Every structure is written in C-alpha cells, then in structure tokens.
Amino acid sequence: MSKDALKGPLPVILALPVLALLQVTLQDHDFLIYLTSLVGVNVILAVSLNIVNGMTGQFSIGHAGFMAVGAYSGGKLSLEMKDYALSFLPHVVSDQISFMLAILVGGAAAALCGFIVGLPSLRLKGDYLAIVTLGFGEIIRVIVQNTEAFGRALGLSGIPQSSSLAMILFWVFLTLLVAKRIADSSHGRSLWAIREDEIAAEAMGVNTTGYKVRAFVISAFFAGVAGVLFAHFVPIINPGSFTFVKSMEVVVMIVAGGLGSTTGSVVAAVFLTLLPEGLRSAFSRLDDPSLAQKVDQIRMPIYGLLLVAIMLLRPQGIFGTHEIWDRWKKKPKGAT
Amino acid sequence: MSEVLLHAQKVSIQFGGLKALCDFDLEIKSGDLKGLIGPNGAGKTTAFNVLTGVYRPTSGTVQVAGEVVNGRLPHQINRLGLARTFQNIRLFKSLSALDNVKVACLAESHPLFRASGIEALRKSGQSFMANGLDALNNYYDWWRALLLTPGFLREEVNIEDRALELLSVMGLRHRAEEEAGSLPYGEQRRLEIARALGTRPKVLLLDEPAAGMNTKEKAELMVLIRELRDRFSLGILVIEHDMKLVMGICEQITVLDHGETIAYGTPEAVKKNPKVVEAYLGEAAKTDRPIGATP
Numbered sequence: 001m002s003k004d005a006l007k008g009p010l011p012v013i014l015a016l017p018v019l020a021l022l023q024v025t026l027q028d029h030d031f032l033i034y035l036t037s038l039v040g041v042n043v044i045l046a047v048s049l050n051i052v053n054g055m056t057g058q059f060s061i062g063h064a065g066f067m068a069v070g071a072y073s074g075g076k077l078s079l080e081m082k083d084y085a086l087s088f089l090p091h092v093v094s095d096q097i098s099f100m101l102a103i104l105v106g107g108a109a110a111a112l113c114g115f116i117v118g119l120p121s122l123r124l125k126g127d128y129l130a131i132v133t134l135g136f137g138e139i140i141r142v143i144v145q146n147t148e149a150f151g152r153a154l155g156l157s158g159i160p161q162s163s164s165l166a167m168i169l170f171w172v173f174l175t176l177l178v179a180k181r182i183a184d185s186s187h188g189r190s191l192w193a194i195r196e197d198e199i200a201a202e203a204m205g206v207n208t209t210g211y212k213v214r215a216f217v218i219s220a221f222f223a224g225v226a227g228v229l230f231a232h233f234v235p236i237i238n239p240g241s242f243t244f245v246k247s248m249e250v251v252v253m254i255v256a257g258g259l260g261s262t263t264g265s266v267v268a269a270v271f272l273t274l275l276p277e278g279l280r281s282a283f284s285r286l287d288d289p290s291l292a293q294k295v296d297q298i299r300m301p302i303y304g305l306l307l308v309a310i311m312l313l314r315p316q317g318i319f320g321t322h323e324i325w326d327r328w329k330k331k332p333k334g335a336t
Numbered sequence: 337m338s339e340v341l342l343h344a345q346k347v348s349i350q351f352g353g354l355k356a357l358c359d360f361d362l363e364i365k366s367g368d369l370k371g372l373i374g375p376n377g378a379g380k381t382t383a384f385n386v387l388t389g390v391y392r393p394t395s396g397t398v399q400v401a402g403e404v405v406n407g408r409l410p411h412q413i414n415r416l417g418l419a420r421t422f423q424n425i426r427l428f429k430s431l432s433a434l435d436n437v438k439v440a441c442l443a444e445s446h447p448l449f450r451a452s453g454i455e456a457l458r459k460s461g462q463s464f465m466a467n468g469l470d471a472l473n474n475y476y477d478w479w480r481a482l483l484l485t486p487g488f489l490r491e492e493v494n495i496e497d498r499a500l501e502l503l504s505v506m507g508l509r510h511r512a513e514e515e516a517g518s519l520p521y522g523e524q525r526r527l528e529i530a531r532a533l534g535t536r537p538k539v540l541l542l543d544e545p546a547a548g549m550n551t552k553e554k555a556e557l558m559v560l561i562r563e564l565r566d567r568f569s570l571g572i573l574v575i576e577h578d579m580k581l582v583m584g585i586c587e588q589i590t591v592l593d594h595g596e597t598i599a600y601g602t603p604e605a606v607k608k609n610p611k612v613v614e615a616y617l618g619e620a621a622k623t624d625r626p627i628g629a630t631p
Contacts, residue, residue, distance in 0.1 A: 008483050008484050009483060178482055181481060181482050182482070184492075185492070186438070186439075186491075186492070186495065187477075187478060189431075189438055189439045190439060190442075192428065192435070192439070193428050193439040196427075196429060196430060196431060197427070197428055197429075199390070199422075200422065200426035200427070201428075201439070202409070202410040202411050202414075203388060203410050203411075203414060203420055203422075204411075204440040204531060204532070204534070204535055205411045205414040205440065205535050206411055207409075207411050208411070214474075214478070321430060
C-alpha cells in the first residue's frame with residue numbers, strides 16, 4: 001500500500017534531494033527566495049498555532065512571543081558563533097550546520113517557554129488562557145526591549161544571513177509532516193477530544209492537562225524555529241517584529257483557513273502573506289506610485305475586512321475542520 | 337465470590353451547606369447489574385461524579401479495583417477500569433462515530449516501561465518516580481507516532497479493529513463514518529456506551545441511558561445492557577427514570593432521596609418499601625397505582 005511506503009523518516013529523506021535541487025535552480029532569484037522565506041515562516045507559524053488553537057481548541061494569542069524567544073536566542077547564538085567555522089568542511093556546509101544548531105536551540109528555548117507558560121495556565125480555559133498567552137507575548141517583548149544583550153529597542157543586527165531556501169522549505173515540510181502525523185495518531189484524536197468536550201475526554205481516560213501542555217510545547221517549538229529562520233533572512237530583528245499584531249496575524253490566518261484544518265492554515269498563510277505583495281505590485285501599475293508604498297498601512301484594514309467577510313460568509317473558515325483531501329475521499333454520507 | 341470492583345464506603349459530599357450525598361454505600365462486582373433511582377435532585381448524578389472523580393468526596397472512601405481513588409483525576413480512575421456515560425449526552429460531536437470510539441480505545445501496551453511496574457511504584461509511595469516513568473512512556477509514544485514505527489502502525493490497526501467491533505456490538509457499524517452529532521438521539525446514546533466500552537472498563541456507569549428513547553428502543557436497550565454485562569463480564573450501575581427498565585433489568589436497587597439512601601434491595605422489596613413509595617411517587621402512591629404504570 002502507498003501508506004506503508006511513506007513510513008518512518010522516509011519522507012524527510014526523499015524531500016532532501018528535492019529541496020537541494022530547488023536551492024540550486026532558484027539560487028539567483030533573490031526576490032522569489034525572500035518571498036518564499038516569508039511565506040514559509042508564516043506557514044510554520046500558522047500550522048503550529050493550529051495545533052493548539054485548532055486541534056486542541058485552546059485559545060492562544062501569544063504566538064509571536066514564542067517566535068521572539070526563538071528569534072532572539074537563535075539569533076544571538078549565531079552572532080556569537082559567527083567567527084567560528086568547521087575548518088574541515090566547505091564554508092557553505094559549515095554555515096548551514098551552525099544555522100541548524102541555532103534553529104534547534106531557538107526551538108528548544110521556545111519549547112521550554114511553552115512548557116513554563118503552559119504548565120500553570122493550561123488549567124485555565126477560554127478567555128483566561130487567552131489573556132495569559134497575550135501577557136506572555138508582551139512580557140517577552142518588554143524583556144527584550146530592556147535587555148542590553150538583545151540590543152534593546154534597536155534589536156539585533158548583523159546576524160549572519162545563512163538562511164537558505166532549502167532550510168526553510170525543509171522546516172515547513174517537517175512542520176507539516178509532524179502536524180499530519182499527530183492528526184493521524186491516537187495523540188491527535190485525544191487533542192480533538194479535548195477540543196470537543198473536555199469533561200468527556202477526561203472521563204474516557206485522556207490526560208487532558210498533560211495533552212494540553214504537550215500541544216503547547218510542540219506548537220511553541222515550531223514557533224521558535226520559525227523565529228530563528230526569520231532572524232536569519234531579515235537584516236535586523238527588533239521587538240517591533242514580535243508585537244501583538246504579529247500574533248493576531250497568525251490567529252487571522254488559522255481562523256480564515258478553518259480552525260483545526262492544517263491545509264486550511266497553509267492556504268490562508270500563503271494567501272495572506274502574498275496579499276500585501278500582490279497589492280504592492282498591483283498598485284505600482286497605477287499612475288500614483290505612492291499608493292504602493294502605503295500597502296503596509298492599508299494591510300490591516302484589508303485583513304479586518306477579509307476577516308469580517310469570511311466570518312459572514314463562512315464562519316467555520318475556508319476548510320472548516322476538514323483537510324483539503326477530505327473532499328475527494330469517499331464518504332458514504334447519508335447512507336440509509 | 338468475585339472481587340469487589342467498585343466499592344463506596346460512607347461517601348459524603350457537601351457543597352457549602354448543602355449535603356448532596358450522605359453516607360452513600362455501594363458495592364459492585366463483576367456481573368452485577370444494579371440500579372440507582374430517586375426523584376429529581378436526589379443526588380444520583382452527584383454520586384456518579386464522586387465515583388468517577390469529577391468531585392472529591394468530603395468524607396468516606398471510593399475504591400476501584402481495590403485502589404482507593406479519593407482525589408485521583410477522572411482519567412486515572414478511568415484507567416483503573418471505571419467508565420461512564422453522561423446524562424446530557426457528551427459525545428465528541430464533530431468527530432465521526434468511529435473516531436469517538438477510537439479516542440477511548442487508548443493504546444494499551446506501554447512499550448518502554450510496563451504499566452504494572454509503574455503502578456507498583458506508585459503503590460509503594462514512590463509516586464514521583466512513577467510519574468517520571470509515565471512521562472517517559474508518553475514521550476516514547478509521541479516519537480513512535482511521529483516516526484510511524486511499525487509497532488505504532490500495528491497498534492493503530494488494532495485500535496481501529498476494536499473500535500469497529502464495538503460499533504458492531506452496539507449496532508452502529510453502518511454509522512461509522514458519520515458525524516456523531518448528526519446521529520439520531522437513540523444512536524447517540526448507544527454510541528456513548530460504545531465509547532465507554534472502548535476504555536476496557538470493568539465497571540460501567542450508565543447515566544439515564546434510556547432518556548429520550550421510544551418504547552421499542554428502550555426494550556432493545558434492556559436486552560443490550562444484559563448482553564453487554566455477559567459478554568464483557570462487566571459490573572453495571574444504571575441511573576434511570578424509566579421504572580419499567582430499572583425494575584426489569586436490575587437485580588439490586590439503591591434509592592436516593594435528598595442525598596440519603598432510603599432503601600436498598602431487590603426491585604420487589606424496593607417497590608413495596610413505604611419510604612420509597614412516599615419519596616419517589618409522593619401523591620401518586622395514594623391512588624394505589626403500581627410503580628412503572630404510566631398514568
């Protein structure tokens with residue numbers, strides 16, 4: 001069966017040459033790479049937040065906080081390691097290895113924060129949890145803003161730009177794989193059960209608190225990874241990149257895509273990231289080029305309108321809780 | 337004589353000044369089919385909630401399979417072999433019927449450290465160690481799921497087979513792919529029982545399983561409950577308002593009123609007990625109408 005063929009770590013091994021090929025062929029298209037990187041980071045953020053908000057049904061609105069933890073810890077590490085290289089390896093390979101190390105450290109730091117925030121606060125529900133996560137995001141931002149080592153409000157600059165298309169797409173792929181495999185396992189079903197009815201889930205032997213914390217940790221890890229990736233392709237990171245607005249952006253993505261739908265999150269993340277770019281190029285064709293420069297200012301109203309429109313037309317989001325392939329899977333719906 | 341699987345001794349629970357349950361005693365062995373009745377607000381569902389760990393008893397002890405479970409969490413008590421259904425159906429509504437049962441069919445083999453060993457540690461007071469090993473088991477389990485190891489895939493197939501079998505037992509096999517929330521009321525009740533059975537219980541607590549069913553469905557349910565008891569050698573405790581059903585299937589009945597146990601015994605004895613007649617039927621008793629007859 002085709003399902004058996006995709007067992008274990010095989011998909012990752014298969015993906016590597018494809019990514020390498022992409023890297024080599026698209027090497028010179030700077031803008032395309034930048035755009036893909038941006039999309040990739042947002043996809044990772046959306047898919048990981050979806051594990052908490054969509055699958056588990058908790059309402060976290062502090063995702064940018066975890067991203068910031070990853071970005072700053074990974075970025076700082078890269079800055080410190082900038083002058084070291086593994087001499088016996090080619091320069092590029094050595095760079096990518098230390099980049100990978102930074103990613104793992106950033107992810108782990110974010111996961112630790114996820115655990116620390118999750119442990120006490122996941123006994124809270126709904127609005128109360130939202131407030132705690134919101135508070136966490138702000139705390140991280142304020143701490144960074146007041147720490148000399150993190151460059152205060154100026155942020156960190158000079159982080160080596162070692163991000164590559166292959167590395168970003170690799171992590172996008174890994175995030176999707178993890179999300180899919182969680183959804184297909186007993187763990188994913190336990191998370192859904194918590195979303196549907198916590199009391200019943202607990203009565204059916206699901207350790208609800210434990211599962212919520214784990215969902216939070218996994219989600220935070222990937223948010224941290226997204227942060228590290230982000231820090232390595234933008235010239236400078238500062239506290240302004242990780243505000244509440246960034247958290248809301250990700251929430252908008254998963255709500256628009258359909259809470260609980262991984263593919264929905266991907267589609268929405270890609271669309272909402274490309275939207276400002278699309279607007280920019282559309283406006284630049286108009287007579288008045290100044291409009292193109294204002295895209296960033298009109299982006300939020302457009303997000304808002306879009307969200308209102310989606311809530312009115314399709315309150316469950318583009319895909320609802322379903323995945324895109326659920327549509328063509330056979331379904332004996334309404335059988336007598 | 338078989339082991340007592342669920343044993344409540346002098347269990348009381350108080351909410352502020354209200355004694356919701358007072359000196360409640362209960363003993364369920366494998367193969368028992370007991371009933372719990374009483375007028376509205378008598379404390380029946382509270383009794384269920386205390387037994388399953390939703391509430392912690394103010395005094396008294398609850399034992400499941402020989403373990404004192406006071407203060408344990410509902411999911412831990414469930415793992416000891418106590419499953420329940422809910423009065424106001426609590427299905428995972430937007431999941432398919434099959435997934436509902438699969439959630440309950442948790443993987444049973446803990447591959448890294450054996451569950452019996454962990455339980456032994458917990459009994460000997462080293463709960464910290466036990467929790468640690470439990471966590472390690474869990475992480476191992478996550479990695480198996482993420483790496484899709486052959487053992488994990490085998491387990492998934494087992495879970496699916498068992499869930500489908502339970503659906504067949506409850507006559508819901510043809511509904512497997514349908515959303516639980518869209519099933520007819522009677523089938524939702526049966527699905528809840530199937531889900532409870534998924535956790536491999538030794539004792540099953542049914543909270544008004546026949547509520548909202550028509551006469552035909554109720555008759556079928558009576559047969560089904562007996563079958564389940566024999567097939568899975570369960571001890572079953574039923575809360576029910578439908579007198580015909582309770583009197584028809586239960587061998588022993590406990591009657592609650594205002595949290596107090598006012599009668600205990602066989603259906604015949606309970607039916608004749610003047611206290612029960614007064615508390616449960618009130619005015620109706622004076623007209624000499626037999627219990628279970630519809631007015």
